[in-house]
Amino acid sequence: MRYMATYDLMESIRNTNQWLGATANSMASYPAFSLVPNPMLHWMAAWGQVTERSFERMVTKPDWGIHSMTCKDGKDHLVSITPVVERAFGDLIHFDVQGREEQERKILLVAPMSGHYATLLRSTVVSLLPDAEVYITDWHNARDIPVSEGKFDIEDYTLYLVDFMKELGPDINVIAVCQPAPLTLAATAYLAEIDPEAQPNTLTLIGGPIDPDATPTEVTDFGHSVTMGQLEELMIQRVGLKYKGIGRRVYPGLLQLTSFMSMNAERHSQAFNDQIFRVMRGEASENDHHNRFYDEYLAVMDMTAEFYLSTVERIFKAGEIAKNEFIVAGHKVDIGKITNVAVKTVEGEKDDISAPGQCVAALNLCTGLPDEMKASHLEPGAGHYGIFAGSSWRNNIRPLVLDFIDANAGGSKTAQPASKRKKAADKPADKPAGKPDLKVASSN
Structure with a gap:
């Protein structure tokens, strides 16, 4: 108590x-x-x-505020937010541009679970919507999740990503921003072993701590200097009486905000x-x-204690991703098993959270991937926020990412999304040849 x-x-x-x-x-x-x-x-x-x-x-989840967009036909089209997969700790949502033909490019944005809501990537979504079908991981505030839903650590996070990728199918292009970069890389490697046909088409990692020790920062120094016991004692609390998650152990958003503000x-x-x-x-x-900036910056969410503590212990202290020793649900993930997913890294020259060198380390881990399917970019003068939002992203990085996606489109993966594969598997085995299942055909 x-x-x-x-x-x-x-x-x-x-x-x-x-x-x-x-x-x-x-x-x-x-x-x-x-x-x-x-x-x-x-x-x-x-x-x-x-x-x-x-x-x-501080206690209000911001609205996406994306109501319409102008398409190539010169008309304004309404944008609706449609849940694709709904889970206790996070949903997969789709920004559906009504009345527009389905775009060939399909992008999954993996939002960070690091104190802010996925709406932090609002400008990133807006910049991609004209040229792609955009999906994003919408993580929930831990204070609103009942204890009966169980734990949620970095292994659970990785398995959520695996399920989301399976749902969207192999023609999806994944862009992971900041904190989820190492776990998204692990999820892709996990799929490479257990369900190769469900791997994404491309994987872009933006400013993530793949190898935190490659270029130390204040964040990595803190991760090494503090003990897990100190973290648990100082940072972890139980959700109070006001919310559905009463009693759940969390790293409170208000405490995180104090840390954010104290840095500057x-x-x-x-x-x-x-x-x-x-x-x-x-x-x-x-x-x-x-108001635009601080309405988003001040809106913070609680993280589950097990997610926060396992991130510090396994990603920063033990360096399990950097050493290719990450284990998910008892299965040791081998990043070298990624052989046909093009991988690109993006870093900012002045990034003081995930400094240059931390993210590009992913390419060395992809030992099974040909060099022509690897790419990296270092954005001059850009800080952490600038590599996924602002002018650096809009004018320089976004075009490079879209070109990378297009250059590696139509890989060897020909499988269907999980939902369509399931429908195909349910088709009666004794259907006469030459008569397609109309239900399946229409869903495709």
Whole structure:
């Protein structure tokens, strides 16, 4: 109960600050005060508005906000978000552009489970939608998952990816962003051994810690310096009374946010101070740059304790992926078994989270893959966020990734997606030759 009480205490502090912001804004905006203009009251109202919005966003999952897009026919088409696979800890969703012909390129974006929601990749999705059918892993907030659903560690995460790839079939092109890069590589190798025909067509790994020790950063140094006992004692708490996951052991999102903010405390402090004065001058708006960024940045989610701890212990401390010693469900994965999935790595020159050298290490692990099916790119001047969002991604990296996908399209894999293979397997064996199963034919 000690940890549950701590979780509830953090939520109480957050809720109190949200209330203080709302109260300050309401009181300072009282019409009677306008009779005697006072700069301090204007500042108080602006502070309250910014504070209330900030603390409110910390427990709210952002909306995708992708409602329509203009296609090549010059018309605006509605975009609907359709679940393809629904699971306790995460879903596979599809951005369905209504009224548009199905695109040949099919892309699965593997979103990180590192404190933020998959909506962090909203701009990445928007940039890819005009040229591809886009799917993404939408991970759930651990605080909302009942304890009865069981554990979720990096092996479970990997098996989720395996199932998602099977569902979408071998013509899918996988792009893993940041944290899931090593587990996506492992999932592909796992498929190469147990179900080769279900492997994706291409695999692009963006800024992921395949070999964290290749180029040490503050993140890797922290992973090596702290003990697992210290991590469990300091970072892990039990979900409080307010949520469905009551009692589940998690690394709380609010605690993660504290770490995120402390890494660049001076810059964040200045950003909020500037926003308060913009609100005072009437220069701020609902969707200005500050609000767009911090509405997403402040929205954090809890991670299951076993996922966080196993990531630190097995990926960073033991280096199981880097040493090709990763085990999934009792099966030792051999990355060298990947022989017909083209692999590309993308790194940012100024990435201080997953520094250059950590991700490109994946190519050396793919010993069974011909050199012509390997590629790498180092983006000059780009930081961690810039290699999957912003101008570096839009103008430089995205075209290279699409060219890589096109150059390796139509590989030797001719299998169908899992759902279609299942339907084909269910076809009656005694059907007369020359008379196709209309149900199966129509589904294809």
